[in-house]
Amino acid sequence: MTDLLIKNGRLIDPSVNLDAVMDIAITDGEISAIAKSIDPKTATRVIDATGLLVTPGLIDIHTHVAAGLRKAGTEDMMGDVDTAGVHSGVTTVLDAGSTGAYNVGGFVNFIVPSAITRTLALLNVGTLGVTRAPEVRDAADIDIDAGIAALAARPDVLVGVKVRMVTPGIRTLGIELPKAAKKMAEDAETGAFVMVHIGDILGQDPIAAELAPQLLSDVLTEGDVVTHSLSFQVGALLKGGKLLAEAKAARERGVVFDVGVGKANFSFESAKQVLDQGFVPDTLSSDFTEMSRFAGPTHSMVECMSKMLSIGLPLGDVIAMSTSRPAQVLGIDEETGSLAVGYDADITLLELANGDFLFRDVTGATHKGKQAFRPVSTVRAGEVIPVDYGPRPWGWLPEQG
């Protein structure tokens, strides 16, 4: 007997060229069979997924889920892991530097183990993470030895270091700011990578644009991640509407480019400019916080996916950016991120709804789309988890317009 059988769904996993209506069986928390038709009598529990997409469990590679911490200088709180995760159709989240070396312990020791969602995290290069505003003002906010100790103590959770190229740290420290993050990651000798937030949302300091080429050419190496790749902010990948040549060169060296939609790091115009120059980011993420979930302009990972469809990315690309590719970046691609026998049974059931949907960005611009994702059910390590009501007064789907 198998524990769970999901029947008649449209299984989509671009990483193994799978897009077909099939059945998928789960035993002992793992995917045990995928076939055209599996006898329901062989399963303890059967879910009818007729009309639904069945994808590898979604992976959100930029979230803020150190719940209870407040982002200094704002009213925004770090959100609940399972709200960003399994209750939103997402089976794995990466917390992108909500905590630093001096306050990571509570998160790693208490929040992460109590979550249903697979939870990994980046250590902020600033000792106090988001609870200091801004997290790095000068060198006194960085403690490399403490960072190395934290990374070395919990490599099972802490897979990298987060640094933001924002005011005032970029002015006081210059290129030494991301270099400090790189040193922390390398000297920990745990295989940690660096994720860099590009775009000076705090100050629009021209030095951000001056440092960007150097950051891409001289600091980041294979496996490091640039988040907010479609941003319009000063110091992001666009200069005068043109994509930095250093971005293409960095990608050829294996640097990963993430979308990180977020509250203020994406506009339809800048997204079009980047995509029109042939540069499609590798991974998609939400930059989830408690406030972003309800205030938007992007309320959930699935809404980020719908936005990507609306700007012309093909369905398969959007799924891959949200499953197999982030799994590779996180080094968990032999356990999750694919619909293949032997993988952990991390699976998302999605409705791809048709309608006249209206999407918004932080500049006030709107964009229309004909399709939007709604999470229907999440399977995490074989356990079926219901999704919650959703972030909008009416549920999950974007507004109609």
Ligand SMILES: [Zn+2]
């Ligand atoms: Zn973030």
